[in-house]
Amino acid sequence: MEVELLHWPVDEDRLVELRSAGRARLLVIDPDTEAPVSGDLLEDWIRRPASIHDLRARIAGLERRMELSSSDMPIADDCVVRFRGGLVPVPPVEMRIVTLLIERVGAVVSREKLSDAGWPGGDADRNALDVHMMRLRRRMSEIGLSIRTVRGRGYLLETTV
Numbered sequence: 622m623e624v625e626l627l628h629w630p631v632d633e634d635r636l637v638e639l640r641s642a643g644r645a646r647l648l649v650i651d652p653d654t655e656a657p658v659s660g661d662l663l664e665d666w667i668r669r670p671a672s673i674h675d676l677r678a679r680i681a682g683l684e685r686r687m688e689l690s691s692s693d694m695p696i697a698d699d700c701v702v703r704f705r706g707g708l709v710p711v712p713p714v715e716m717r718i719v720t721l722l723i724e725r726v727g728a729v730v731s732r733e734k735l736s737d738a739g740w741p742g743g744d745a746d747r748n749a750l751d752v753h754m755m756r757l758r759r760r761m762s763e764i765g766l767s768i769r770t771v772r773g774r775g776y777l778l779e780t781t782v
Contacts, residue, residue, distance in 0.1 A: 624683045629666065630654060640664070645683045647676075662686045662694070665728060682728030685779070693780070695723050695766055704780075707764035714739045715753050719761070722768065722778035731775040 627636055629648040639646045640661065648666035650656050656666050663686060667679050695704040697720040702709050711719055721738040722730055736750050737743070754776060758768045767781045 624680050624687075629657065645687050647679055647683060662724070662726065665725075678729060682725070685727030695726065695764075695778070697723050702761070702764065702766075704764045704766055709760045709763050711757070711760060715757050715760070717741075718750075718753060719757055719778075722776065726778050729771045729775045729777050735776060 623645070625635075625639055625644055625646045627639070627646055627648050629636070629650045632648075636646065636648070636657075640659075643663065645663040646665075648657070648664070649671070650666050650668045652669055656668070663683065665679050665683055667675060693705065695702055697711075697716060700711055700713065700716050702711055702716075702719055702723070718735050718739045721735060732747075732750060735754075736745055739745060739750065739753060754768060754770075761768055761778070762781070765781050767779050769777045769779065771777050
């Protein structure tokens with residue numbers, strides 16, 4: 622299955638069709654346009670102008686998510702992360718962080734977004750995120766998930782099995 626590139630908001634009708642068909646899609650957003658909100662793992666977006674490196678990374682993330690069947694997707698629920706029959710308890714701050722990583726499994730999530738998710742009031746320093754990411758790495762490895770650092774960009778959640 623291929624990732625469809627759409628120009629947002631021009632291709633809004635096509636987006637509705639692709640969503641209904643369960644096709645993967647990458648929206649290329651105009652600089653001053655608000656991005657649509659979607660919880661669909663087969664949808665991502667990037668703002669113009671975008672480097673070819675960033676475009677390829679977003680497409681690769683979508684392709685990775687397409688490879689995972691719905692039963693192979695990690696689930697975050699009620700301070701527990703479940704994956705392939707395993708489960709691990711996660712404290713509230715880390716739960717907010719890992720939930721964002723799970724929503725974007727296979728894609729890079731910026732430190733800023735993870736920090737905003739973990740501490741909605743904005744009262745965390747850089748070290749706090751690093752400590753929680755270290756703890757999450759240990760917890761997620763117990764159930765076959767890995768959190769990789771993408772230098773200068775953020776973190777990426779992926780399966781290790």
